[in-house]
Amino acid sequence: MSSLNPAAAGPLVGAPAADNYLTHSRGFWSWAATLDHKRIGVMYLAGIFTMFLVGGLFAVLLRSVLLTPDAAAGGVKTIVDANMYNRFFTLHGAVMVFIVIIPGIPAALGNFVLPLMLGAKDVAFPRLNLCSFYLWLIGTAMALASLYWGGVDTGWTFYTPYSTKVGSSGAFGGVVPVVAGAFVLGFSSIFTGLNFIVTIHKLRPPGMTWFRMPLFLWGTYATAVIQVLATPVLGITLLLLLAERLLGIGFFDSELGGDPVLFQHFFWFYSHPAVYIMILPAMGVMSELISVFSHKHIFGYKFIAFSSVAIAILGFLVWGHHMFTSGQSELLGVIFSAITFSIAIPSAVKMFNWLTTLYKGSIDFKAPMCYALSFMWIFGIGGLTGLFLGMMGLDQHLHDTYFVVAHFHYVMAGTIFVFFGAIHYWWPKMTGRMYDEGAAVLASLLMFIGFNMTFFIQFLMGTRGMPRRYYAYRPEFQFHHIVSTMGSYVMLAAVLLLIYVLIKSLRSGRPAPANPWGAGSMEWQCASPPPHDNFKTPPPVVDAYDYESLEWDERVGGYVHRGRRGGPAATH
Amino acid sequence: MTQMADAVHPTSHAAVPHGDAHAHGHHPNLEHHFxxxxxxxxxGxxxxxxxxxxxxLLFGGLFCAYAIFRRNHPEVFMxxxxxxxxxxGAINTVVLLVSSFTMAWAVTASQRGQRHLTSILLALTFLGGVGFMVIKAVEYSHKFHDGLxxxxxxxPAKHEHGHGHNGAHGAAATAAHGAADHAAPADHGTAGAAATAAPAASTHPEATTSVHAPETSGQPAATGAEAADLPPERAPLEPSQVALAPAGPAGLHTGGHDLHGPRPDNVHWFFGVYFTMTxxxxxxxxxxxxxxxxxxxxxxxxxFSADYFTPVDLGGLYWHLVDLIWIFLFPLLYLIH
Amino acid sequence: MTGILADSLGLMPPKASTFAPAVDFWFDFTLWVSIFFFVLIIGLMMIFMVMYRRRPGVRAIVTPTHSTVLELSWTIIPTILVVLMFWGGFKTYMDQRVMPSGAYEIGVNAKQWAWEFTYPNGIRHPELHVPKDVPVVLTMFSDDVLHSFFIPAFRVKMDVMRGRYTKLWFQATLASPPGGYYPVLCTEYCGTSHSTMVTKCVVHETRAEFDQWLRDADPLKKLTPEQYDEYVRDPAAFIAAHPDIQGLQSPADMGRKLWDTKGCKQCHSIDGKVGTGPSWLGIWGAQHEFSNAPPAVVEENYVRESIENPRAKALKGYAANAMPTYQGRITDREIDSIIAFIKTLKSGSETK
Structure with missing residues (x-):
């Protein structure tokens, strides 16, 4: 964490002399007790990135286990036994979903960027914001503490009755701390969402109307609504799960007349919208990246904005498509399938709008853009393969196979591409430093290749009937698994290169101008890094996607408004 | 945390005011970003x-569970x-309603800047909360005591047998005693104990037959048949998984529940719902x-002053919600027809 | 109905049930649509990436920022396509979910970590055998956690749970080759040996062949009490004298087969390796310590009790409730065979 924390990395040589949020105050407590949304965002980012490495480590380990099929089939499992493998994939899933991707873009980058983009001085409730961060820390610590009790082997979905009866060792097992941790993380997420909703409603400066907001804010807003409305249901579900395991309350226990499928309904009522908590902010960032790096006004602003809201609403009504083979009633299945298809439309609308934005642009292949274009490819595949799974008849064959694994990685892990793109995009603003463009682009390419190697071949395994969460498998799939594992190693290399790029930038990156990319939204109008209280007076609100008035100025090494050549682009 | 934040951030004005030392000249309770x-x-x-x-929504999940269980098994709730x-329950409802009233009054008083009145009303509201919790504790302890x-x-052995049985008796013995003690055919106790002897009676028809009183042993078998989703050849339930705890010491509970009718299966659901919700x-x-x-x-x-009463207002909102949830819980749990 | 692309690329397992062609057809349909849109979007994206790459002195060209016609067309066309897909999925699904009447019924029991099939004649067998061209309904339940029954070749899957029966049906259309089978998999994560909760589905070419198999499925069961006594006294002689009883082997070999098929091997190794339960190697005659009972020697009664009521004696060093009871689903003769098998597993120099 400290290696990424600019404060701990020492004073920034050559940083602008002006007071900024990094230099505003010093010392451990000035960070640990800060109410500044920018510092909270940076702390989130450091924490989440660290946990991404932990989750990624589990992924590489479990992929390595799958290099060989099975002792019985002539292979030898040298690394770990089945119990350990089950713990690997459970923790990989739980860490990546609850700790990394859900808070990733909104809590880390949203926190930093949202008030700046809006032209506000902070989020509505800074203290609550800090509280969210500590809840995130506590929840994460609890989830990891499960390792002390032997880890947790239920899968991240905690399906009953396995999670209440058998999973892990002992009555307490690792299940209790992980589930309790997920509960705490849920509240962290709720408070962040609540904060953002109030901020967007009440702290918009004069002139910043709803339809002048950058699309990232629309994405974040839609996300926040889901966070606030869906997460409490996860809260109660996890509480009931704990009550079941610790007190024997019996709601989900068929021996006591309960219904294990009820848990699945409750769980997916949250966890499907949670997919949109992950993807909507990423789509918001995409709209920014695609527009900024093609220097072209975003196409179909309102359609993109409304499609975010449509996805948020429809996202609540499709949870049952995770349960086509669970024995839920056929009628329910049909309804869920129909709504599931309807959600494909707003996603497709976004894709077409991004594509049209590229048309006749001036496409600049900076690292954030490379990640964004990768996401077009990845989300294209992820979204289209969702169609297969939404078809009930096909899902009977594909459900719980590697096809599903590949599909949700193309969607959920696809958001990691946007997350990385966003880190690079706002990095100069956060740290006041530029990064090594060449190495960063190389990392993004490696990431893209590794990702497709790892997951594309899993579609082929899935259609041929390779179930997920299998420690041992039939030898006919070994080739596929080897390719997949090699892909994960390529991704590992890409992530290491990315870390190198970021650390190098912190140590010796050239100072960043206020507006290095030629972006039009408000956060680029204050200095890099921004001053402690963002804007002394709210800057005039302009069209965030109008790039006509921006041009490159060699002397500042960044973009300035036409007619203000030679001066800083900042308005104060 | 708040205190520390204020200490290192002189410019950020927490709700805990040190407004006297404030430099910018606006209201001491106005935070810098507003x-x-x-x-x-x-x-706010x-x-x-x-x-x-x-x-x-948090409670909504529970209300959902309530609705599902009640729709599927109204007899359990009845x-x-x-x-x-x-x-x-009614007394508690009144206590909470009164405390909600004093809370609302406290908000009005604080808006008018009536400091003393506000404090007194807040104290009364707090006492209302104490009263509610004490009554709840009394209710809970009775339920624990009676095995509810x-x-x-x-x-059920703890509340269905006023006569007390030696702890060494198994449930079947308890059932037999029940049959002997209460010869009346309508005796719910016997039926109940028979069901106890035959956990999830559907899986163990043979266990049910071990109880001799025909008019009572028929009862659990009938309800069992309804719930007979379970295959007959299933593994027997473990004794530990069934409420087979021996009856408590003699005289634990002396009747008082004589009009309940036959006990359906899975009564524990209701108490699961009751305890989670309350x-x-x-x-x-x-x-x-x-x-x-x-x-x-x-x-x-x-x-607080007439200018600044936000915390009282917001606290009041929260208290009303707590009250409101009870207004739903009370009829849903206590007043079922 | 079939899947041209799926077939030529070998994407799907063999088509062995009546559902397979429809499922593959709709898979193919969706695949074509997906490929079309993917190529359209990514192709255009790549063309734009090349044509409109950043060049010095060239600025982006301002084009309209919205077009209602475009927006509506790329909202409506995909809508029509997904309505088609929904219909296809719905139709196949309803075929899969509506149970035919008069089908051949087989009971399925899932437990950690084995399948067991109960045939109409009462035979319990770890493998699923079905006749070709006969609709078969499976009525399934689980003893413990969730499982999911999956035969890729039939394109069918259904969760199996405790406390509720679930049903699934299929009609096999392709007999499995001699000695071959279609894999039956568990696809709902169920714990340590989830990935080995796998068995065989054999499709017999004719009903007669299937009936023959069913008759021979449990040779032990066929023996009269007198024959059984004779068999136990001298297995080799009895087998030699009764060549008509197919599949009958010595008690120890029968026991080994049971170990292999009844789920014993998931937890009890026969090579000394410690698993969820103790290895059977060298266990016969050993002294066992329990956390809830006085020590005992491993002999006939102990083995029988461990199978029928495994929690009566909790062996120290192992989870007390890991083993499910087999009472009611194993016959006395089968227990005899298992005992005979354990007796043969005398350890030489291996450590316990």
């Missing part, structure tokens, strides 16, 4: 309403709710009491 007190108040209010929405003490608990801890609500009452206690301290200290 333009006006109105904006700050509006933001919207935030609170959103938070209340999440609370409603039977089991009789064990709840409507008098205590959730899931595996539900123990338990979670109780936690919210405690949290609300903590908030009111904090408001009381601040009110006595003189933090």
């Amino acid at each position: 333009d006006s007190l109105t904006q700050q108040f509006d933001a 209010k919207l935030g609170m309403w959103l938070f209340l929405a999440t609370e409603v 039977y089991a709710h009789q064990f709840l003490d409507t008098t205590w 608990m959730w899931g595996v801890h539900y123990d 338990g979670l609500h109780g936690l919210h009452v405690l949290a609300g009491m903590a908030v009111i206690g904090w408001l009381f301290v601040r009110s006595v200290r003189g933090d």
Whole structure:
């Protein structure tokens, strides 16, 4: 964490002399007790990135286990036994979903960027914001503490009755701390969402109307609504799960007349919208990246904005498509399938709008853009393969196979591409430093290749009937698994290169101008890094996607408004 | 945390005021990122309403579970709710309503800058919370005592036999005693104990037959057949998974529940629902009491004025929600027809 | 109905049930649509990436920022396509979910970590055998956690749970090759040996062949009490004298087969390796310590009790409730065979 924390990395040589949020105050407590949304965002980012490495480590380990099929089939499992493998994939899933991707873009980058983009001085409730961060820390610590009790082997979905009866060792097992941790993380997420909703409603400066907001804010807003409305249901579900395991309350226990499928309904009522908590902010960032790096006004602003809201609403009504083979009633299945298809439309609308934005642009292949274009490819595949799974008849064959694994990685892990793109995009603003463009682009390419190697071949395994969460498998799939594992190693290399790029930038990156990319939204109008209280007076609100008035100025090494050549682009 | 934040951030104005030392010249309770007190108040209010929405949804999950269980098995609710003490429940409803009233009055008083009145009313509201929790504790202890608990801890032997049986008896023995003690055909106790002897009677038809009184052994078998989703060749349930705890010491509970009719299967559901809902609500009452206690301290200290009463207002909203949830819980759990 | 692309690329397992062609057809349909849109979007994206790459002195060209016609067309066309897909999925699904009447019924029991099939004549067998061209309904339940029954070749899957029966049906259209089978998999994560909760589905070419198999499925069961006594006294002689009883082997070999098929091997190794339960190697005659009972020697009664009521004696060093009871689903003769098998597992120099 400290290696990424600019404060701990020492004073920034050559940083602008002006007071900024990094230099505003010093010392451990000035960070640990800060109410500044920018510092909270940076702390989130450091924490989440660290946990991404932990989750990624589990992924590489479990992929390595799958290099060989099975002792019985002539292979030898040298690394770990089945119990350990089950713990690997459970923790990989739980860490990546609850700790990394859900808070990733909104809590880390949203926190930093949202008030700046809006032209506000902070989020509505800074203290609550800090509280969210500590809840995130506590929840994460609890989830990891499960390792002390032997880890947790239920899968991240905690399906009953396995999670209440058998999973892990002992009555307490690792299940209790992980589930309790997920509960705490849920509240962290709720408070962040609540904060953002109030901020967007009440702290918009004069002139910043709803339809002048950058699309990232629309994405974040839609996300926040889901966070606030869906997460409490996860809260109660996890509480009931704990009550079941610790007190024997019996709601989900068929021996006591309960219904294990009820848990699945409750769980997916949250966890499907949670997919949109992950993807909507990423789509918001995409709209920014695609527009900024093609220097072209975003196409179909309102359609993109409304499609975010449509996805948020429809996202609540499709949870049952995770349960086509669970024995839920056929009628329910049909309804869920129909709504599931309807959600494909707003996603497709976004894709077409991004594509049209590229048309006749001036496409600049900076690292954030490379990640964004990768996401077009990845989300294209992820979204289209969702169609297969939404078809009930096909899902009977594909459900719980590697096809599903590949599909949700193309969607959920696809958001990691946007997350990385966003880190690079706002990095100069956060740290006041530029990064090594060449190495960063190389990392993004490696990431893209590794990702497709790892997951594309899993579609082929899935259609041929390779179930997920299998420690041992039939030898006919070994080739596929080897390719997949090699892909994960390529991704590992890409992530290491990315870390190198970021650390190098912190140590010796050239100072960043206020507006290095030629972006039009408000956060680029204050200095890099921004001053402690963002804007002394709210800057005039302009069209965030109008790039006509921006041009490159060699002397500042960044973009300035036409007619203000030679001066800083900042308005104060 | 708040204190520390204020210490290192002289420019950020926490709700804990050190407004006297304030330099910028606007209201001491105005935080730096708001333009006006109105904006700050509006933001706070919207935030609170959103938070209340999440609370409603949290309970919403439980109300859902309630609805599902009740729709599928109304007989369980009809039977089991009789064990709840409507008098205590009604008293508690009144206590909470009164405390909600004093809270609303406290908000008005603080808006008018009536410091003393605000403090007194907050104290009364707090006492209302204390009263509610004490009554709840009394109710809970009775339920624990009578084995009216959730899931595996539900123990009909503790409340269905006023005559007390030696702890060494197994459940079947208890059933036999019940049959002998209460010759009346309508005796619910025997039927109940028979069901105890035959956990999930559907899986063990042979166990049911071990109880001799024909008019009573028929009962659990009938309800068992309804619930006979389970395959007959299933593994027997473990003794530990069934509420087979021996009857408590003699004279634990002397009747009082004579009019309940035959006991259906899975009565423990009701108590599972009852304890989760009232338990979670109780936690919210405690949290609300903590908030009111904090408001009381601040009110006595003189933090609030006609200009600045946001915390009282928001605390009041929260307390009303806690009250409102009870208004739903009371009829749903206590007054079932 | 079939899947041209799926077939030529070998994407799907063999088509062995009546559902397979329809499922593959709709898979193919969706695949074509997906490929079309993917190529359209990514192709255009790549063309734009090349044509409109950043060049010095060239600025982006301002084009309209929205077009209602475009927006509506790329909202409506995909809508029509997904309505088609929904219909296809719905139709196949309803075929899969509506149970035919008069089908051949087989009971399925899932437990950690084995399948067991109960045939109409009462035979319990770890493998699923079905006749070709006969609709078969499976009525499934689980003893413990969730499982999911999956035969890729039939394109069918259904969760199996405790406390509720679930049903699934299929009609096999392709007999499995001699000695071959279609894999039956568990696809709902169920714990340690989830990935080995796998068995065989054999499709017999004719009903007669299937009936023959069913008759021979449990040779032990066929023996009269007198024959059984004779068999136990001298297995080799009895087998030699009764060549008509197919599949009959010595008690120890029968026991080994049971170990292999009844789920024993998931937890009890026969090579000394410690698993969820103790290895059977060298266990016969050993002294066992329990956490809830006085020590005992491993002999006939102990083995029988451990199978029928495994929690009566909790062996120290192992989870007390890991083993499910087999009472009611194993016959006395089968227990005899298992005992005979354990007796043969005398350890030489291996450590316990």
